[in-house]
Amino acid sequence: MEIKLDRKKDYITKSDHKEQIMKYLSWKIKPFALYHEIREISRIFNFSPEEIESILKELEDENKIFPLTAEGPRDIHYMLKADIQLQLLIDMKKSPQKPAFLISSRLSPSNNWRKEEWVIIIQDYVLGKNLKSQLPSYADFEPLRYILMHMPTFPEWMPFFQNIPIYIIDTLFHEYKYIWASGLLHPNITCMINGYFENEKIEPTIREKYKLEFAFYQYILPGHINEIPQKISTDMPEGMYYHAIYHQYRGDLSKALDLYSQSLKGMNTKTFDNALLNLFYTIALLNDSTIESKKTLRNLFMRDYLPSEMMPAQLLALYALNEKMESAIEHILYNYDKFSPLVKVLIMLITHHYQLQKKIKLNISNDEIQQFIDADHLKLLQLECSLDFSPYIGKADCLIQEIGFPPLLPPFQKMNEWERVLALLLDKSKELSPKNKEKKESSESQSRIIYRIDRHNNINPYLQKSKDGIVWSKGRIISLTTFQQGMSEMNETDHALTLCIKKLSNDWEEKSRMRFSGAKPIMQLVGYPLVFSDENPERQITIRKEEPQITVIKTTSGFKIESNVDTNKIEGNYMVKREKETLIKIIELRNFQRDIILILNRISIFPLQAEKQLTEVLQELNKNFIIHSDLPA
DSSP states (O other), X not given: OOOOOOHHHHHHHHHHHHHHHHHHHHHHOSOBOHHHHHHHHHHHHOOOHHHHHHHHHHHHHTTSEEEOOOSSGGGOOEEEXXXXXXXXXXHHHHOSSOOTHHHHTOOOTTSSHHHHHHHHHHHHHHTTOOOOSSXXXXXXXXXXXXXXXXGGGSGGGHHHHHTSOHHHHHHHHHHHHHHHHTSOOOOOHHHHIIIIISOTTSOHHHHHHHHHHHHIIIIITTTOGGGHHHHOOSSSHHXXXXXXXXXXXXXXXXXXXXXXXXXXXXXXXXXXXXXXHHHHHHHHHHHHOOHHHHHHHHHHHSSSSOOGGGHHHHHHHHHHTTOOOHHXXXXXXXXXXXXXXXXXXXXXXXXXXXXXXXXXXOOOOHHHHHHHHOSGGGHHHHHHTTTTOHHHHTTHHHHHHHHSSOOOSOOOOOOOHHHHHHHHHHHHHHHTOHHHHXXXXXXXXXXXXXXXXXXXXXXXXXXXXXXXXXXXXXXXXXXXXXXXXXXXXXXXHHHHHHTTOEEOOOOSSHHHHEEOBSHHXXXXXXXXXXXXXXSSXXXXXXXXXXXXXXXXXXXXXXXXXXXXXXXXXXXXXXXXXXXXXXXXXXXXXXXXXXXXXXXXXXXXXXXXXGHXXXXXXXXXXXXXXXXXXXXXX
């Protein structure tokens, strides 16, 4: 007798299981690890691990769940797409019958409450409990930002979103901005309008600022350059840079540079937070070709480890100024996979346009650039790529006619290396004419930046002045915002230190959102002479780097192990210790060196009978530590 399988019933069962799994994952709120959830789902629903794994793989193939960036395979966490997760949670909220896991798997407030409070509050909202007047500003919302920023898409989530503290909403807007400004994706317009543009809880001036920032998606990326004068005002700095782009495409370079300058000054910064804007500004400075513009470019880009939104502009500037590019290229190759789609597109464009493929080996194809920019709202990027990439070379005339302007990127001029060197020497000699050189030397002799370190290793930069270069003023403190943006008095060390300032939050007061302390800036100051005590400014501080050392001392009771690493002072891969008021010691530790020190610290003294094993261990450790030992070699 032939047995017929009920395929339809099997499909219905799997579909039902899939829906239950998706509801459960949405209820988790936070990102989840697959290997952990397979066990949990199997325990809760009594599904087989094989079926669960198959369903999760299917969800990933359907782009309903996606992986987050992680260092290794075991660290990968996944999330449901925000619109799916938020809709599932609303469905559960509206349903009179709640799934059993809504209660059984819920976190209790006492369970790591500060870290989990957002999860608990969202779950309470789904269960129909009353919201507090305002959601917690102190709790960690970072893992949930993807869900929170998309809440205004759904009217049912607006009561929750309206209660989020304003500074968190501002953070969410700028997180969402990445999607359409750097990610080159379509934003949800309903979400933008409900959550940010027409949210009456946000001050009108801030809402207008958000609309201006969104104009990058509305007018720049799709190439609606000619609409800018009628649609965007220059009352705010953000509006000025759109008008600068308009005048730049029209060929009015003087007006464009003036607007760029006013915009940056109005925002109190030296660069923009968007890679395309930085590239356009750089092109304007290069086309100006004055000594002053070239100085500005060198001040901006003759630095290592710039943020990613500066990398395409830096690459173009270094190439056009005939400067060495090796360090910037190395940084690009190392970090390329982490760059946003916009940064990748611009690097690919500059690499192709200026025939740098031999130096920047990225294996760029026409298909790769097409997958990023082949959309109607990215016509301007297509225009700029129309001289170099085959999908758009054939469309160049149509794109020029549609947008109304030719590409901005300066044309490629083939130059031999000796020609580049001579051009660079000519530029340098013009910059350092006798008059300019005298002015530069005078400036260097009259001002300098020093650093005062307090007993908690907080660093405060000061600007000192002198008439003769011998006697210096007490100095005035430099705000961390000004310092991070760069100053004309800065040398190479100062520029490197600007990258060590951390932004802690989006509070508006500088002291609460900027941090200049820790091991990394201390490491930059090793051997630097302009470091002083904050408590006693006349006292110079020496910062000394040491290698990790292990000392074995034989005593009557055994072998005592000591180290120059104080385990209580370890911070990440560094140990920083204030030996005395005028001396700071820093040791850089690789992961295994740190682990070895911590392991040795578990035993204060080894017995005499351990001599043979201890000798063998020290012989191995001698490859990576400086060893001082009473044991025979």
